[in-house]
Structure formats: C-alpha cells, structure tokens
Amino acid sequence: xxxxxxxxxxxxxxxxxxxxxxxxxxxxxxxxxxxxxxxxxxxxxxxxxxxxxxxxxxxxxxxxxxxxxxxxxxxxxxxxxxxxxxxxxxxxxxxxxxxxxxxxxxxxxxxxxxxxxxxxxxxxxxxxxxxxxxxxxxxxxxxxxxxxxxxxxxxxxxxxxxxxxxxxxxxxxxxxxxxxxxxxxxxxxxxxxxxxxxxxxxxxxxxxxxxxxxxxxxxxxxxxxxxxxxxxxxxxxxxxxxxxxxxxxxxxxxxxxxxxxxxxxxxxxxxxxxxxxxxxxxxxxxxxxxxxxxxxxxxxxxxxxxxxxxxxxxxxxxxxxxxxxxxxxxxxxxxxxxxxxxxxxxxxxxxxxxxxxxxxxxxxxxxxxxxxxxxxxxxxxxxxxxxxxxxxxxxxxxxxxxxxxxxxxxxxxxxxxxxxxxxxxxx
Numbered sequence: 074x075x076x077x078x079x080x081x082x083x084x085x086x087x088x089x090x091x092x093x094x095x096x097x098x099x100x101x102x103x104x105x106x107x108x109x110x111x112x113x114x115x116x117x118x119x120x121x122x123x124x125x126x127x128x129x130x131x132x133x134x135x136x137x138x139x140x141x142x143x144x145x146x147x148x149x150x151x152x153x154x155x156x157x158x159x160x161x162x163x164x165x166x167x168x169x170x171x172x173x174x175x176x177x178x179x180x181x182x183x184x185x186x187x188x189x190x191x192x193x194x195x196x197x198x199x200x201x202x203x204x205x206x207x208x209x210x211x212x213x214x215x216x217x218x219x220x221x222x223x224x225x226x227x228x229x230x231x232x233x234x235x236x237x238x239x240x241x242x243x244x245x246x247x248x249x250x251x252x253x254x255x256x257x258x259x260x261x262x263x264x265x266x267x268x269x270x271x272x273x274x275x276x277x278x279x280x281x282x283x284x285x286x287x288x289x290x291x292x293x294x295x296x297x298x299x300x301x302x303x304x305x306x307x308x309x310x311x312x313x314x315x316x317x318x319x320x321x322x323x324x325x326x327x328x329x330x331x332x333x334x335x336x337x338x339x340x341x342x343x344x345x346x347x348x349x350x351x352x353x354x355x356x357x358x359x360x361x362x363x364x365x366x367x368x369x370x371x372x373x374x375x376x377x378x379x380x381x382x383x384x385x386x387x388x389x390x391x392x393x394x395x396x397x398x399x400x401x402x403x404x405x406x407x408x409x410x411x412x413x414x415x416x417x418x419x420x421x422x423x424x425x426x427x428x429x430x431x432x433x434x435x436x437x438x439x440x441x442x443x444x445x446x447x448x449x450x451x452x453x454x455x456x457x458x459x460x461x462x463x464x465x466x467x468x469x470x471x472x473x474x475x476x477x478x479x480x481x482x483x484x485x486x487x488x489x490x491x492x493x494x495x496x497x498x499x500x
Contacts, residue, residue: 125139126139128154128156128162129156129160129162130160134161134162135162136154136162137152137154137162137163137164138152138153138154138164145164145166145176146166146167146168146176146177147166147172147176147177147178148168148169148171148172148177148178148180149169149172149177150166150167150168150169150172150176150177151166151167152164152165152166153165153166153167169198170183170198170199170200170201171183171185171198171201181201182201183198183201183202183204184196184198184201184202184203184204185197185198185204189204189206189216190206190207190208190216190217191212191216191217191218192208192209192211192212192217192218193209193212193217194206194207194208194209194212194216194217195207208221210224211224212224213236219236219238220236221236222234222236222237222239222240222241223235223236223241227241227243227253228241228243228244228245228253228254229243229249229253229254229255230245230246230248230249230254230255230276231246231254232244232245232246232249232253232254246276247276248260248275248276248277249276257273257275257276258276259273260273260277260278261273261278265278265280265290266280266281266282266290266291267286267290267291267292268282268283268285268286268291268292269281269282269283269286269290269291282295284315285314285315295315296311297309297311297312297313297314297315297316297317298310298311298317302317302319302329303319303320303321303329303330304325304329304330304331305321305322305325305330305331305333306322306325306330307319307320307321307322307325307329307330308320322353323353324336324352324353324354325352333350333352334353335350336350336351336353336354336355337349337350337355340355340357341367342357342358342367342368343357343363343367343368343369344359344360344362344363344368344369345360345368346358346359346360346363346367346368360401360408361401361408362374362401362408371390373390374388374390374420375388375389375390376390395408395410395411395412395420395421396410396416396420396421396422397412397413397416397421397422399411399412399413399416399420399421412425414428415428417440418440423440425440426438426440427439427440
C-alpha cells in the first residue's frame with residue numbers, strides 16, 4: 074500500500090520523479106508524482122521500493138538487520154524492521170520455539186533438554202512440551218532407538234521393504250521374485266500365448282501372434298476394422314481377411330489418419346505475422362502493431378493508448394508503431410522500439426537531448442522515454458537503481474529569485490535522493 078506525505082504550501086513548481094528499478098526503462102517503471110500547488114503543498118506517493126540494505130519512508134536508514142557481520146537474530150530468529158516515533162530504524166527478533174530475549178540468545182527450558190533422541194538423532198521442538206526426532210541413517214522409531222534394516226534399500230525392482238526387529242522383508246512387484254526381488258520370473262513357462270510364440274522380457278512377456286490372431290495372448294481372431302484402427306474420425310474399410318484402409322477426414326493423413334496436415338505452407342499472413350497450424354485451417358499470430366484475420370490492418374495506437382502524447386499534443390496514427398526508422402521488437406503483450414542514433418522515446422518519436430553530451434565529466438545523461446527532457450541522475454548510495462528527473466513549468470528568473478516562494482531543483486533532487494527531510498523554506 075502506498076503512503077502519502079505533505080509539505081508546506083504555496084510552492085509553484087510542477088515536476089515528476091521517475092524511479093527506475095535497476096535502470097530498466099518502460100516495463101519496470103514506478104512513477105512517483107510530485108506537485109507543488111498554490112494551495113495544496115508538496116504531495117508525493119511512494120511504495121515498498123527500498124533495496125534490502127535500506128529502510129524508511131525514503132530509504133534513508135541503513136537496515137538494522139544487516140549492520141552486523143552475521144545474522145542479527147541468533148538461533149534461527151527472524152529479524153523484523155520497524156520505525157521509532159522519531160522515525161529512526163529499529164528491529165525486533167521473532168524467536169523460534171525454545172529461545173527468547175531480544176536477540177533470541179537465551180534458551181528456554183523445553184522437552185529437548187533431556188536429549189530424548191538416541192543414536193545421533195536431532196530433536197526438533199514442536200512446542201516447549203512436544204518434539205519430534207530426525208534420525209540418522211540406519212535408525213528409526215520415535216526416539217531413533219530401532220535399527221532401520223531398510224536404510225540401505227536392499228529391495229530392488231520397485232519392491233517394498235519392511236524393516237523387522239532383526240532383519241527386513243521385501244514384497245516384490247509382479248514379474249520378480251527372490252529375497253531382494255532381483256530374480257526375473259519367466260512368464261513363458263506357463264505358456265500364456267494361445268495362438269503365438271512367447272518371448273520373455275524383464276518383469277513381463279510378449280506374444281508374437283500367428284497370422285490371423287491378435288490380442289495380448291493372441292487369443293482373438295483378427296478381423297479388420299474391429300475395432301477400427303483409424304484415428305481422428307477416419308472411416309475403416311476391410312479389404313480382405315487381413316488388411317484394411319482408412320478414409321481420413323479433411324486435414325489428416327497417414328495409414329491410420331494419425332498425421333495432421335500442415336496448412337501453413339502457402340499461407341497469406343502479412344506484416345511478419347506467424348502462421349499457426351490448425352485442423353484443415355490456420356490462424357495468423359499478428360505482431361503488436363497489426364490486427365485482422367491475416368494481420369493486414371494497422372492498429373491505431375492513438376485510440377489504444379490515448380495518453381501517449383503529452384501537453385495537449387495531437388496523436389496521429391502511422392503504419393507500424395516505431396518512428397524514425399526504429400526497429401520494433403515484439404514482446405508478450407507489448408513491444409519495444411530500438412531507436413536509431415539521435416532519437417529517443419517510447420516510440421523513438423523524440424530528439425535525444427543526450428546526443429550532444431551535455432553533462433559534465435563523470436555525470437550520466439539519460440532522457441525521459443515519455444517526453445524527452447534530460448534526467449539528472451544523482452551519485453548517491455542508491456544511484457544503481459534510482460534515477461531522478463524534473464519537469465519544471467516556471468520562469469527561470471523566478472526559480473533563482475530567493476524573495477519568491479521558489480525551489481532550487483538540483484538541491485531538492487539531491488535532498489530527495491539522499492532521503493533527507495524535505496524542509497522547504499517557503500515564504
């Protein structure tokens with residue numbers, strides 16, 4: 074849930090802060106709106122966007138759970154961050170069963186103190202008065218007091234092992250026998266094939282039937298088309314006592330109509346669309362800028378995304394989505410425009426203000442993908458994942474006039490980036 078904060082009124086500069094996770098534009102943008110209005114003051118909204126090492130409304134505090142060389146809470150305790158009434162970072166530890174105190178460093182008397190688990194078993198507390206034992210290999214039982222003769226998995230071929238007091242017993246699956254179920258039973262010894270020859274296999278057998286017979290044990294006389302071997306609605310026709318022919322429905326082929334004919338060769342999908350084969354038909358999977366049965370119709374981005382043009386500008390639809398020779402890359406449910414040098418913006422429709430290298434040595438120049446102005450990234454502790462930029466709608470001479478209710482943009486952006494208190498000196 075986002076939180077809202079306010080500052081003194083009578084400020085007049087309108088600007089936006091764009092916070093980018095890991096500098097990835099477009100898809101992972103979190104927009105933070107800030108407005109200085111004559112009667113409302115400064116208001117902005119932010120969410121849970123701090124990296125692990127920082128906490129606070131502005132990520133201005135070091136995370137107290139990560140300030141030591143090791144885990145802050147001992148014995149498996151969970152560290153929980155909080156804020157004091159003076160907005161300072163604090164923490165508390167949620168202790169596992171059997172431990173208490175501020176850092177979970179004090180053991181509480183419990184049922185594991187008597188070491189009830191034998192033969193190297195580990196005692197796990199459920200409550201202070203209840204526990205379970207995790208036994209080492211070779212032991213079993215509530216207190217790991219019994220030998221586990223099945224621990225070496227002596228039963229083979231999917232058999233079930235039962236550990237007894239002095240030994241074990243294997244319950245073999247069908248087709249195997251012996252103390253450890255390693256002996257393959259020769260099913261051909263009982264002559265299961267009625268009209269055929271028996272071939273023994275591991276754990277089972279196979280019958281090779283005489284001409285005119287079928288079935289697992291060659292027990293049935295073969296009659297073509299009973300049952301029908303034709304798939305996908307094909308019609309079976311007996312040719313003689315031993316052969317048949319399948320008449321396949323449209324869209325299928327093969328001896329038993331098992332093959333779906335590929336209808337995509339010769340398709341008329343347009344504008345780079347992908348052909349998807351169906352049954353006696355196909356469909357066209359359109360790129361994001363085209364629509365229609367054959368992807369022949371251009372998508373009107375002005376109606377789909379009416380807010381793409383800012384500041385009262387008129388949106389004019391063009392064929393395709395990307396402007397100025399940009400390359401359009403299809404994504405799941407969206408697209409990305411790879412701009413040519415000198416162009417920028419979501420659709421590569423803007424001049425790149427950074428093309429002339431306007432920033433000083435050591436600074437990073439970046440532009441807004443929405444309307445083109447330069448970002449002013451601030452080299453602070455969070456610079457790897459936060460970028461700031463401001464849109465100012467005030468006259469230059471008013472911004473530098475300290476007698477007016479003014480804000481100095483760079484000073485304010487640094488204050489926000491460093492997560493310090495926004496104490497605006499407004500007269």
